[in-house]
Amino acid sequence: MDIAHRTTDQQTPAEQRRRELLEAADRVVLRDGPKASMNAIAAEAGITKPILYRHFGDKGGLYRALATRHTDALLDALRAALDAPADRRRRVESTLDTYLASIEAMPQVYRFLMHPAEEPHQNEQGFDVGRHSAPLLRRMGEELGQVIAERVDLGPAAEAQARIWGHGIVGMMHAAGDWWLGERPCSRAELVRSLADLLWGRLAEADDRADGPGF
DSSP: OOOOSSOGGGSOHHHHHHHHHHHHHHHHHHHHGGGOOHHHHHHHHTSOHHHHHHHHSSHHHHHHHHHHHHHHHHHHHHHHHHTSSSOHHHHHHHHHHHHHHHHHHOHHHHHHHHOOOSSOBTTBOOOOHHHHHHHHHHHHHHHHHHHHHHHEEOOTTHHHHHHHHHHHHHHHHHHHHHHHHHHOOSOHHHHHHHHHHHHHHHHHHSEEOTTSOOO
16 A cells, blocks of 8 residues: 655655655565564565664654554545545544544554554564554544534634544544454444444534534
């Protein structure tokens, strides 16, 4: 999946090389999930580990680059679902389904970004997932809060209320999605309907902002 923002012929050699290394890292993550290692990523890219460090600084730098790559793509997809020509309930369901479909389609990527490896690599410390996954979720919560603030009339203290909603919805999607991906107790459609039912009460009552694109 190519999610670069600029086409290859617009990139500098350094940017092209960085993109190629991220694509190599993606291939390893898709294969190994949370067990992906810097050694395996360097081998996949056909380089030595010191060269990989030269491009990303450390494991945290590579993790953040991969997280940004996939979070950008997910946020673009969520925005598209929110902008779809449908009534509010269907857009809410579509947004929830977009998130769940994303983690279902690439469970190894999701687990790499959100779960530490259960067994550490011999002679190599694993990625510090817990340290970096919280900022990823916070970013998603802030982005969703901004979308809500732009679209929904929440009255006094609207900005703070929108941020509460944004972080609350992201937390709910993450927790429910993580549980569902691991246990599969119901279909994705059933989970979407149940989560939408949980959200719907206050969302159904709130008016669209007069100067916004609608929610």
